[in-house]
Amino acid sequence: MAELITYNVDADGVATLTIDLKDRPMNVITPEFIEQLDAMVEKVAADASVKGAIITSGKSSFMAGADLKGIEDLFKGTDAETLLKGSMAFNNILRRMETCGKPFVAAITGTALGGGLEICLACHYRVASDAEGSSLGLPEVLVGLLPGGGGTQRLPRLIGVKAALPLMLQGTHVKPAKALELGIVHKVTPSDQLLAEAKRWLMESPDAVQPWDKKGYKVPGGAGQFDPRFVETFMIGTALMHKETWHNYPAPAAIMSSVYEGIQVPIETGLKIEGRYFVSLLLNPVARNMIRTVFVNKGAADKLARRPKGYDKTKVKRLGILGAGMMGSGIAYVSAMAGIEVVLLDRETKYSEKGKSYSQTILEKRVSQGRMKQEKAEAILALIKPTTDYADLAGCDLVIEAVFEDREIKADVTKKTEAVINETAVFASNTSTLPITGLAEASARPDQFIGLHFFSPVDKMPLVEIIRGRKTSDAALARAMDFVQQIKKTPIVVNDSRGFYTSRFCGAYINEGITMVAEGVIPALIENGARMAGMPVGPLALLDEVSIDLSFHIREQTKKDLVDAYTPASGDAVIDLFYAKLDRIGKKAGKGFYEYPPDGKKYLWPGIKEHFPIAENQPGVEEVKRRLLYAQSLDAARCLEEGVLTDPADGDVGAMLGLGFPPYTGGPLSLIDTVGVAKFVRQCDEMAEKYGPRFAPPKLLREMAERGESFYK
């Protein structure tokens, strides 16, 4: 077995345990590591010549926590008792470390997260390096878990319940200086003095007893069912948890309870309580779904898992952007941030200049907030060259058009651009709905024509949907993917189709919402149902944002393109009414499904019920949630069947990052797996009967159900 922890004892009897998982960029907790840590702790405890021990890392970061890929294995049919034993085994080592009578110091070389920080918390003294970029935290909640290595017990005992809870509930990382202020570490030093400080403390014959093991220990800030501060923290904390999780995420409640119940008893009992809640999360599909999509599959997408093989890695040095509107300006900003020279072209100078000023505004804000140096901001801004002259596009390796969604205008700019750029350059369209193959007809080199669908606001939205036209070459795809990676976005790759994946997927959600309006479902029930399903925005609010005139025009374009092949959607009549008759086109007009009072919060337009009277029989909220989520899952499944998607991971990562599809589900396809394909098909058949053929499950799902298959192993 590879040596993951080296053991050295110096002349003064100080043992140094250096963690270094050589084949990994970051130290992580693996079963082998746990085994070796156990042996090392026992060695320190048993060796009479050892006075105390320093635990440190051989890397610039300390430790990143559990190996999530390893945790994925735990989801595969392990029983509660075995899982609990496994979780307690690690805790027993840490407990042994803090009670064996020898002092342990954590010399935290850099970032220490999750289980990494939990090891430190079980040490008697913690000294952290002030190295730039290092942070400490317990981020387990972000993947649906809790700090199961004693974190929920030691952190509140160390810094108090009120300070500890938000760190664990939000998974906040803190810088070393902040960790010092909070009392998470005892000292912060420059990296090169870390070990000296650790040794200094050990040489002063320190007390090898944790505060919570000392007689008369009291939790800082108070604790216990008769302490009003403690009671208030949990009372309000739980209400806010309702507000934030909409009852979809079990981890925050498990963290709260682990602290609430665990802190009222001795730490050994508390660790058992934590273990039980930790295992309950391992057994809940939410953690499995989140780890799969948020961590593993997103990570694979970031590493360009779908990139065609055999093409050399490329870098865009000079990028052309056509159209300096919202999208063009945003793409310019993120590209300049990645050090790419940007030519930002629009019809008139005032437009292209305005596009550049978008970046200027964001950069100035960053500087004023102290998040960026003035010189750096200036250098980034200098990379953006606004222009009206196509000749300036010469030398671009990639050009992205973000002009008006009109075939003729797009064809025109394509031709003008191709006239000046290199023959090897890739031309990309940022269209959100128009099929790429059709747009490529205007190109003299359709093999180098591709779709790069960004999301608004570009600087915040992490996803880029890459659309492969029928003629797009592997080489162009590889280059487009390299670019997405270069600007630190996550790519998914889809094949050409109307609305690609994300836009039609989003359309399915909105359509189901407005169909319910037409059926007389109480609008608040639709919107709240959507939020309760975990969607970030209700379908009616989303349609107001997207704007109803845009939806109308996209649909008219589709009708025109498809002629007889167009199948009317169940919500078409609602769009017609709001656009043509009521002239309530959405937020930008101050009226849509919502009213937008200038000095208050938006509220649902009371007039809706005059056009769609409230039905006597209202669906339960679970039914509303199911309709909204299943409409989307079905569409994702159809995209797979039709070959728009080539891999379920793209469907899940894309829906989550691009449209805020709820992470607890793991994405629309993971949702089907969680429900069970057979059950999902059965429910969809019932819904098709009740609500219409849009719920009829595609053949792909029926076959999967018959064969007992799922999207993920």
Place this chain on the structure above:
Amino acid sequence: MTDAYIYDHVRTPRGRGRKNGSLHEVTPIRLLTQTLEALRDRNDLDTSYVDDVVMGCVTPVGEQGADIARIAVLTANYAQTVAGKQLNRFCASGLEAVNTAAAQVMSGLSDLVVAGGVECMSRVPMGSDGGSWAMDPQVAYQTYFAPQGIGADLIATKYGFSREDVDRYAAESQRRAANAWESGYFSRSVIPVKDQLGLTLLERDEHMRPGTTVEDLAQLQPSFVMAGEQAGFDSVAIQKYPEVERINHVHTAGNSSGIVDGAAAVLVGSKEVGEKLGLRPRAKIVSFASIGSEPTIMLTGPAPASEKALGKVGMTTEDIDLFELNEAFASVVLRYMQIFDIPHDQINVNGGAIAMGHPLGATGAMVLGTLVDELERRNLNTGLVTLCVGVGMGTATIIEIV
């Protein structure tokens, strides 16, 4: 089955439940002791005939803890043989105590029971007994705990009561309470609270604000905006009631029950024991019931509790001459009137807790007493008393004048 009768009832005036309240210096045991003494003395009662003293108390900790009923038996110098027990049905505790006493009599296992309640809210703050519902994250999360003010505002929102509706109701409660005091309607049952020297500390409910107008009430800030919007409880309630877009916070200190100190006691017994002791029964306890209802909205229990109590004896609300529904919040009463189509002049005719206050453990016995007095005064026959109860419950009792 033996019939249970109400022979008499007394209550203390209700003192403001704050440090400047006239009863703040009086311990709960002293308040309850004086109540028991008054009931005994005015009936010339041989307390050795009393089987049990059942007292409601909602915050039975500290000086209200450790079975305050039994301790009051001793301090009031009742016969040592009298047992005592404290119970908690939250806001209906005082009525539940009477119902429990009635049940003991009806079963034939007790002959004579004193029932009532006590709450010194100025000394033992509401909620100071903790409880898992609000603070244990597993419990609060699973059951959608929200404070009752949120429930009251949710009732107003869901059933269409505006701020003006609830304020109008509250102003009328004040007018009725003032009128009842002016007219001496309470004089038969309210006993003055005395100090150690025998001097009177309080003889009248001091929470009332006679002359309060709807306009005055409109000036008050809603009480539950913070809890609802900042602390997240609106979201909790809406997740239970997703058909509601947002909660309209209409309740204020002016249209909700007041925090006060007070105690009450009711003498309940069989016909035979009354004859033996020369007591005249005033009312018969016809039926009673407690039910559970949805806990997040919390305060909708009175209607189903009333229906259950009525149904047990084949009655409907049509058979009831007067109703008393504790004015926990104005919307609770408005909703009850809406459900049963009860005119305002048949319910809470002498005002209620919005004007006079709601000493949690005692209120049920107090409103029962008010109803007995008023039915007698008006020469009417049947009355129904009910209260909304914490964690989603309701308790109701039907009486008949004899």
